[in-house]
Amino acid sequence: MTFNSSILIKAFSVGTFSTLAILASMNPAQAFSFKMTSGIAGANGELNQGAFSEFYADAGTTTVDFNDGKLPTGDAFASYSFSSTSNKSSVRANKWAPTYASLEEGDSNVLKANKNDSNYLAVFSGNDVIIDLKENLNYFGINWGAAHKDNTYSFFKGDTLLQAFSTADIEAGGGFQHYNTAHGGSGMGSKDGAQGNGYAHFYSDSADELFDRIVISQFGGGGFETDNHSFHVGSDRFTGFEPQDVPEPASLLGLAAIAGIAAAKRKRSQSA
Numbered sequence: 001m002t003f004n005s006s007i008l009i010k011a012f013s014v015g016t017f018s019t020l021a022i023l024a025s026m027n028p029a030q031a032f033s034f035k036m037t038s039g040i041a042g043a044n045g046e047l048n049q050g051a052f053s054e055f056y057a058d059a060g061t062t063t064v065d066f067n068d069g070k071l072p073t074g075d076a077f078a079s080y081s082f083s084s085t086s087n088k089s090s091v092r093a094n095k096w097a098p099t100y101a102s103l104e105e106g107d108s109n110v111l112k113a114n115k116n117d118s119n120y121l122a123v124f125s126g127n128d129v130i131i132d133l134k135e136n137l138n139y140f141g142i143n144w145g146a147a148h149k150d151n152t153y154s155f156f157k158g159d160t161l162l163q164a165f166s167t168a169d170i171e172a173g174g175g176f177q178h179y180n181t182a183h184g185g186s187g188m189g190s191k192d193g194a195q196g197n198g199y200a201h202f203y204s205d206s207a208d209e210l211f212d213r214i215v216i217s218q219f220g221g222g223g224f225e226t227d228n229h230s231f232h233v234g235s236d237r238f239t240g241f242e243p244q245d246v247p248e249p250a251s252l253l254g255l256a257a258i259a260g261i262a263a264a265k266r267k268r269s270q271s272a
């Protein structure tokens, strides 16, 4: 069975306020925090593999770099699957790959995006990627690149949606770490004709927000490009950063995105 999120969003946008009230109750305040950083270069100093998490070498951390051209499935610690068989979303390599930026030689103020030559994950509308984890996590980090409006992450514990984040949350939180001038871009997630990139960290502020499933979605045009996913197991809050307040996902489209994901999950449950 295929799932068309755009139809659901359209239906939702003319929907009822009672639906909004239900969604609000699904989204407890300040469940998670996020932080955008530069990330770090590859383990041997490689600049052309995108950005990695500053925590990737820590105990209890698993990192997926997609460099073998496939998604980990089956018994993998992080098992990836698609919400539909449309084949729009995939592991690939091209100029849109998320980038790591280093300081321009001889200039301590100018960040230069280094082209990522490796495979990465691209997600498109109607073909979500679902990541099921073997254990509870308190941290998920990604090199987020070529940002578009409504790139969306949703964090679940079992079937309960804990929180979702989209491009608008990053913009509200200060924007992306750098804007890659190697290719054009406009609209949310872009600045001065260049698209946002950086290493985004999402983490639990308490033991009540541990998660074991992540859904990666794009709503609308453009793709959602990411690389170097890092997962950290935990039984309490993530201690790598101090807790901080995060703006609630405020836009109607943000809520519609959550509704679409919830509906997709119900469909999967029914067909399972």
Ligand SMILES: [Ca+2]
Binding pocket: 049, 050, 065, 066, 067, 118, 119, 120, 227, 228
């Ligand atoms: Ca890669």
Ligand SMILES: [Ca+2]
Binding pocket: 145, 146, 147, 148, 222, 223, 224, 225
């Ligand atoms: Ca994109």
